[in-house]
Amino acid sequence: MMALSQKVNVEYNQNGGSVENPVLDKKVVYDTKDLNLWYGKDHALKNINLAIYEKEVTAIIGPSGCGKSTYIKTLNRMVQLVPSVRISGEISYRGKSILDKSYQVEDLRTRVGMVFQKPNPFPKSIYDNVAYGPRIHGIKNKKILDQIVEKSLRGAAIWDEVKERLHENAYGLSGGQQQRLCIARCLAIEPDVILMDEPTSALDPKSTLKVEELIQELKKEYSIIIVTHNMQQAARISDKTAFFLNGEVVEYDQTDVIFSNPSDKRTEDYITGRFG
Amino acid sequence: MKYVDTALVQKRMNSRLLLNTFAKTVFLLSTLFGLVVLAVLIFRVASGGLGWINIDFLTGRLSTHADRAGIMGAILGTLWLMLVVAPVTMFVGVGTAIYLECYAKKGRIHSIIQTNISNLAGVPSIVFGILGLTIFVRAMDFGNVILAGGLTMSLLVLPIVVVASQEAIRAVPAHLSEASFGMGATKWQTIKNIILPAALPGILTGAILSLSRAIGETAPLVVIGIPALLIPFPGGIMDRFTVLPMQIYYWTLDSSLVAEYANLAAATIVVLLVVLFLLNSIAIVIRNKFQQRY
Numbered sequence: 001m002m003a004l005s006q007k008v009n010v011e012y013n014q015n016g017g018s019v020e021n022p023v024l025d026k027k028v029v030y031d032t033k034d035l036n037l038w039y040g041k042d043h044a045l046k047n048i049n050l051a052i053y054e055k056e057v058t059a060i061i062g063p064s065g066c067g068k069s070t071y072i073k074t075l076n077r078m079v080q081l082v083p084s085v086r087i088s089g090e091i092s093y094r095g096k097s098i099l100d101k102s103y104q105v106e107d108l109r110t111r112v113g114m115v116f117q118k119p120n121p122f123p124k125s126i127y128d129n130v131a132y133g134p135r136i137h138g139i140k141n142k143k144i145l146d147q148i149v150e151k152s153l154r155g156a157a158i159w160d161e162v163k164e165r166l167h168e169n170a171y172g173l174s175g176g177q178q179q180r181l182c183i184a185r186c187l188a189i190e191p192d193v194i195l196m197d198e199p200t201s202a203l204d205p206k207s208t209l210k211v212e213e214l215i216q217e218l219k220k221e222y223s224i225i226i227v228t229h230n231m232q233q234a235a236r237i238s239d240k241t242a243f244f245l246n247g248e249v250v251e252y253d254q255t256d257v258i259f260s261n262p263s264d265k266r267t268e269d270y271i272t273g274r275f276g
Numbered sequence: 277m278k279y280v281d282t283a284l285v286q287k288r289m290n291s292r293l294l295l296n297t298f299a300k301t302v303f304l305l306s307t308l309f310g311l312v313v314l315a316v317l318i319f320r321v322a323s324g325g326l327g328w329i330n331i332d333f334l335t336g337r338l339s340t341h342a343d344r345a346g347i348m349g350a351i352l353g354t355l356w357l358m359l360v361v362a363p364v365t366m367f368v369g370v371g372t373a374i375y376l377e378c379y380a381k382k383g384r385i386h387s388i389i390q391t392n393i394s395n396l397a398g399v400p401s402i403v404f405g406i407l408g409l410t411i412f413v414r415a416m417d418f419g420n421v422i423l424a425g426g427l428t429m430s431l432l433v434l435p436i437v438v439v440a441s442q443e444a445i446r447a448v449p450a451h452l453s454e455a456s457f458g459m460g461a462t463k464w465q466t467i468k469n470i471i472l473p474a475a476l477p478g479i480l481t482g483a484i485l486s487l488s489r490a491i492g493e494t495a496p497l498v499v500i501g502i503p504a505l506l507i508p509f510p511g512g513i514m515d516r517f518t519v520l521p522m523q524i525y526y527w528t529l530d531s532s533l534v535a536e537y538a539n540l541a542a543a544t545i546v547v548l549l550v551v552l553f554l555l556n557s558i559a560i561v562i563r564n565k566f567q568q569r570y
Contacts, residue, residue, distance in 0.1 A: 109459060110459070120455045122456075136462075
């Protein structure tokens, strides 16, 4: 096991070099160093080293249980809602270590928004859903809230569908609309990074396409990290792809390299559908 | 080769069906048992008491003369008692539930507290009465007034509210609070804006059920020492008081002396049952009205 993880690290480092070359002008948003995470005795993340760049879409792929969701939830410390979790190593966001106790988790989550696997709007009106984030951060002015709501809903490409019924319950929307509403809700806090945990896995193909187009649009302004089960999706929308397996990063590279010329046999096996 | 022997299945069919009919009968009888007892109770009480209920009875003061006795004092006493019990149990009970579910670290101490709250719900009410007598009536020297009775009752029904509120809070889907946390909301903001509104129907149902328990409880107040004959109406929480079930208790006790007291007791039971029925209906309406699907 030990030998295996060392081998992975070597490979990662080799790839690391090739990753950085074309993007020297881009800044690192998240830098993960030697991250290990345990759920009780279960070693879920093993020696993760990843640098994530701004205004790109970074896809995280891998079979079920490989730790990809755990990793993305570590980036906004949502993983710590699980009581038995233990973390070692370091994650820095814009140069500051977020695993440090002194980093206020509320502050982090204001900068890093999250879209979840299942659309999870609040049982409130569409307007109140989007205004939720600004309100908890103390914005009370009705005019400003109105503007934020419109801008966010436009940003999530759902404004035209809901502008006539902003004060109706969000549960009246379809699943795909609900998910775009959740993206709008996330945009309303004007985040720097958007984490997406399998955002289209509960959606039909048409809604999935809409969300994918939206992600392409959003990456102009936001850094996006997306966990996906769907390899075609990763290939379609992401700039870089990390392949996770059994809690380790097997390979991390430009998406076209991963899908056309992977350097690890296991990556190749996975993307060609031989397992997972 | 077939593993299921059709002949054997056919042979056993009749006895299976018979057993099913038997089970159905047993369970129907169990249901009828409760219903019949309830019907007899209501009939007895109504036939003895309904004739005695009129405006004078509902608004009059207590009296040793059966034909002049009224229960306004007991009704007011019950209302005053609820004015103490409702806010105290709601605040302390829901607060405890929020702390245990949302803030407290899950561990040994948490499970010890949890077990004790569940056990507390099973402590006989008279024990709470002795506790109230020791603490509120004597040590804090309130005397046998509404405040002391109300606090004692609050202790008694607190476990019900805590457990019901905890269950209601636990039933709020995690993906809602995660969405709130994910936007940088603090725990309190998430509790206030997301968890409590979603848990409110369950919390209110528990609260109303606990209030109807408190309205009907007698034993703790017997221990605290509620006067058997109290003429003045209570006007504040530091006044002495009596409540409907206490009045029923004393009239029943003395019905061997004055036969009409039995009718007064029956009439008061009818009033109490109507109040309880109304409260339970409100609980059901609240539950149905605010229940949401996620």
